[in-house]
Amino acid sequence: MPPVTLSNGADAASEESIDLPLFNISQETPELGRAIVKSAAKWGFLWITGSPASESGGDGGLYDLNEETVDHVFDISRSFFKDSPVSEKEECRIKNNRGFVGMHVENLDPTKHKRGDFKQAFNLADPDPATGQWRQPIPTTFKKNDAALRDFHARCRRIATRILRLIALGLSIDDVDWLVRSHENASHSARFLYYPSLQSDSDYDPEADIRAGAHSDYGSITLLFTRPDQPGLEILTPDGKTWASVPVFPENYHSKTFPPIVVNIGDLLSYWTNGLLKSTVHRVVVAPPSDNDGKSDSDRFSIAIFVQPSDDTVLMPIPSPLIEERAADFKGKIVGHGGGVVDAEALSSLTAGQHLSSRLRATYGSVYTEE
Numbered sequence: 001m002p003p004v005t006l007s008n009g010a011d012a013a014s015e016e017s018i019d020l021p022l023f024n025i026s027q028e029t030p031e032l033g034r035a036i037v038k039s040a041a042k043w044g045f046l047w048i049t050g051s052p053a054s055e056s057g058g059d060g061g062l063y064d065l066n067e068e069t070v071d072h073v074f075d076i077s078r079s080f081f082k083d084s085p086v087s088e089k090e091e092c093r094i095k096n097n098r099g100f101v102g103m104h105v106e107n108l109d110p111t112k113h114k115r116g117d118f119k120q121a122f123n124l125a126d127p128d129p130a131t132g133q134w135r136q137p138i139p140t141t142f143k144k145n146d147a148a149l150r151d152f153h154a155r156c157r158r159i160a161t162r163i164l165r166l167i168a169l170g171l172s173i174d175d176v177d178w179l180v181r182s183h184e185n186a187s188h189s190a191r192f193l194y195y196p197s198l199q200s201d202s203d204y205d206p207e208a209d210i211r212a213g214a215h216s217d218y219g220s221i222t223l224l225f226t227r228p229d230q231p232g233l234e235i236l237t238p239d240g241k242t243w244a245s246v247p248v249f250p251e252n253y254h255s256k257t258f259p260p261i262v263v264n265i266g267d268l269l270s271y272w273t274n275g276l277l278k279s280t281v282h283r284v285v286v287a288p289p290s291d292n293d294g295k296s297d298s299d300r301f302s303i304a305i306f307v308q309p310s311d312d313t314v315l316m317p318i319p320s321p322l323i324e325e326r327a328a329d330f331k332g333k334i335v336g337h338g339g340g341v342v343d344a345e346a347l348s349s350l351t352a353g354q355h356l357s358s359r360l361r362a363t364y365g366s367v368y369t370e371e
């Protein structure tokens with residue numbers, strides 16, 4: 001059977017799967033940076049190990065995101081989506097891209113799907129470092145787990161910082177903190193995702209609906225945490241037509257219970273590098289085993305950390321020789337996919353904040369509000 005392509009059906013799971021390159025980021029070297037940049041330029045996606053304590057050596061444990069910590073955060077997420085009353089969710093409904101997103105509220109690919117995505121989400125920005133306060137109303141389930149969520153955010157930020165430094169090393173930027181600096185005062189967002197099981201009485205239509213529509217991410221990088229036995233992520237391969245599924249575990253991975261973190265490049269970093277790094281289009285489908293109606297009796301949970309520079313960051317290309325030489329070719333190229341695309345030239349007069357707002361307006365429609 002040929003692989004499923006963009007033009008023949010919205011959401012059948014792909015026949016092909018892809019083994020992405022896997023990197024252990026417990027060390028920070030130019031060689032590792034170059035290998036990460038190579039993968040980000042080819043696939044826009046890669047895997048990193050979560051640097052469990054036993055491997056983190058010289059980092060003094062700063063980057064530790066072990067199985068227990070991640071499992072606990074997934075337990076909090078499951079409890080919020082599945083056990084908390086509707087009122088708890090309603091009280092924290094999305095505003096300024098923060099809070100609870102109900103079923104079908106977001107439509108990541110409105111060009112292809114009339115109905116919004118078959119998922120629920122909660123976007124939790126990290127606490128304001130100046131005041132220590134959360135920047136949004138917090139549901140009771142999260143309040144009860146305040147320390148665990150703060151800790152998770154802090155650890156994810158350190159991992160993001162390491163990856164940004166590795167990318168800078170790989171791009172031979174003289175100032176290794178060039179990327180980190182524009183992210184220092186920005187709020188990162190953890191997006192808890194819940195894709196409910198699709199029972200036989202669900203009105204999910206496999207010809208028309210999808211769990212998360214095809215899109216590219218809007219920010220710099222995304223860290224994606226997934227669960228064993230819950231596949232569904234697919235990426236558009238470099239030919240621009242073929243979908244490949246990303247398995248939860250790399251082949252021969254040392255663990256069967258703690259998947260590595262998926263890292264992908266967002267539009268801003270693609271733009272910043274004159275398209276060298278790829279902001280790859282991806283989607284979430286109902287993966288096998290699904291029944292004949294394309295439904296699935298299992299829930300899927302994931303957590304995406306959207307790493308974003310400060311709103312006032314001007315989107316000028318990164319000062320790296322590798323990038324400057326691509327400027328002429330990049331002119332007129334399209335950045336982004338799904339809700340709201342921009343051509344590279346228009347983007348050059350924008351700030352990161354303006355770009356984010358325009359893309360959010362396209363995916364949330366009238367639900368998106370700003371203060």
Ligand SMILES: O=C(O)CCC(=O)C(=O)O
Pocket residue numbers: 191193212217224226232233282283284301302303304
């Ligand atoms: O749930 C997933 O695996 C991916 C989610 C995603 O791509 C997103 O929310 O941007």
Ligand SMILES: [Fe+2]
Pocket residue numbers: 215216217282
């Ligand atoms: Fe995404």
